[in-house]
Amino acid sequence: MQDYFEQNKFPNSALELSFVGTLALVFTNLMGPFTQILTSMFGSRIVLMTGTVLVTLALIVAGFSSQIWHLYLTQGIMFGIGASMMYVTIMGVAPQWFTRRRGLALGMVASGSGIGGLVIPFIMTPINSSLGYAWTYRILGFICLACDLVAVVLVKEKFPRKKGRKKLSDIVQLNVLRNFNFILWCVGSVIMLLGYFVPYFFLPSYATFHGLSASQGSALVAVSSAMNFIGRVLAGICADHIGKLNTNIIFTIIGGLSSLLIWTFATNYGSLMAYSVVFGLFCGSYFALLSPVTAFILGMEKFPSGLSVLLLFNVIAVFGPNIASAIENGVSAEPFLSYKLFSGVAYLVGACILTFLKLRLNRNIFAKI
Template sequence: MDANSDASETTVNAMGGGQDIEKTTPAPAQTIEDKEEPTFDTGYAPWLQVLGSWFLFFNSWGVVNTWGVYQTYYEQNQLSDMSSSDIAWVGSLQSFLLMLFGVVTGPLFDAGYFRALLGFGTVMLPFSFMMVSLSSKFWHFILCQGICVGLACGCLFVPAVAILPQYFRRRKGLANGIAATGSSIGGVIYPIMFNQLQKTVGFPWATRAVGFLAFGTCLISLSLMRVRFLPTEKRKLFQLGAFKEPIFVLFSVGMFMGFMGFYNFLFYVQSYAIETGIVDDNLGFYLLAMLNAGSTFGRIAPNFLADHTGPLNMLIPAVSITAILSFVWIGVHTVPGIIVLSILYGMFSGGFVSLPPVVMASITKDMRELGTRLGMVFAITSFGLLIGTPIGGAILNDTNDYLGVQLFTGCAIAVAAAIFMGVRISRTGLKLAVKA
């Protein structure tokens, strides 16, 4: 029996005088639940969740997007005796675990462990940075910055994307796009903060300051965010039947290829600009911040337009232009050129990062399977993130030239764009076949 019928029956019984008035007490609780329905998309509560999610993006992908400044710093200081390829494993582990751990944290969220995930990430992330500040050997950085930071970010990322659909319906895409800008702003603030502080107070206290900021902003999310309801169905970790669908397989391979190349620009553009003499060390540290600033626009606009044009129709041009910019990187040898390139790469790659979940929703027939399939795609993508930047570093070490890295980046993303176009054509063909 639904809430309205419960309330009506209670009222009738009370009016008839045959029931004690205390039996009407369940009715207000049901009425309050009904009155919560209009709070979808409007009111303070939904937008407070967006603010909380914003800070979670700030401290998950925002932290991962900061790795480029640490890569450059380690190459010149603590790990100067190691190759770029070896150092890159630390950063690739971060992004790998962030994505892969979502396969586990998703079902945990569904099981009602939202506060536990958020609490673990809030404590683990600053603790990891405190340990990084004490590190001096490569295995220290692998353990503290690669594994621990990656796991902490994975616990923060899933709640950021999973809670918004509980509060938004019509404006779900817009809310997700606004929250996702937290990763871009984090990628602006954290590199600048680290760069300035390490010059004045040294590496240990600069890294500790990053940990303190992460702890404070995570506490904001912990205080604001509330689960509205628990899913009625528990999510499976894997659905092997999805691999029988060509569109799902194509999209998964496209994501793997794209992210295998995508982060090479973020990891190596600073060292490229500094080592080739295009910019000095000071300006070089700001290139990643400029890129993430451009990504802020690139995360909102495509999500907004995707509601009107279709997510694949926005993803394909975003990935294609990102590939073109990767090839343009080969011919950039001036200060204005590298600045403009970094900003444009951030703008168009922002759509590449933020649109895939929306695309997955559009190609999934049964929405009850969306969570499982997203987890599967993220897991596949995580292996591309894991091996992509070390491959770029290995190419750089073997050739002692950035041309190979630039070609690898552009070709991998171009292949992804071609595969996504294949997904678009396949979907069109299936729709025409159904109509026929």
């Protein structure tokens, strides 16, 4: 949709449009602690139902947008709050049901967004071409309604929560920041995530810049999302065999190198498709492993607070596309080069910090961590 709006409705507004997705991601992470408070008060099912309503209404109302700030309020803030209620609630419930092969289980849970990224572009592009962006948003809203209702029906807690309203200080216990290993985990992850969103935001625009069609640009995102689905499951399998942190480091390094060594030199459909495959396969290990690594570092007692703090740190990372856009607008280099270098370097710097964390935990480089 960013590519469509930039080319047809809001020309020369790439930076302003990038804040739509940024706001959605910010509120998805920022509302995490408040979602946990609501869950403690009303239970997971009520929170999931509320999130479903907000996500659906946000997309339907976004179809009436005539200004960029309308998208900020709907697809950005309102959708982000609803998505947070869905995502944080389910990520808190899923680990309750698994003891063995938890890495694989959480990898499968986290891989769901890859399926959406595979299917949705092929739905949105033809609808947008024939019916316009308004009906595209409305139909997408009803698709989300159908999918989210399945989650409302099927997702439930294994252990009943104690009744009573929790305070924000009960959810976000900042004493977890006294653990230097946890700080390294947060900082390394945030720096890496700065580069994660950049290809997904700008790869379709890059494709049309080189003369490819909008459908080909959508196909690149779809293939990358499909490989992201496979990669997150693969990360969970590898985590159970070679260690959670080890897996994340290896995947992060390969993801960064793919931006520097493939995307930098990709100018045709074949080479861009190769990049989409490699980056998609290795870029999303963090989302599959954030829960088990956090639990490993802090222990299960402090895990809920650690997860909330980590999600708050993630708010910084969602500004990656905006920072990359500002750099792109401020330099006189080859078009899109800043995006490629920014994504690749962010991944590699994050991997270096995570490697330092691994060596602090165990100096044996081959230790299963």
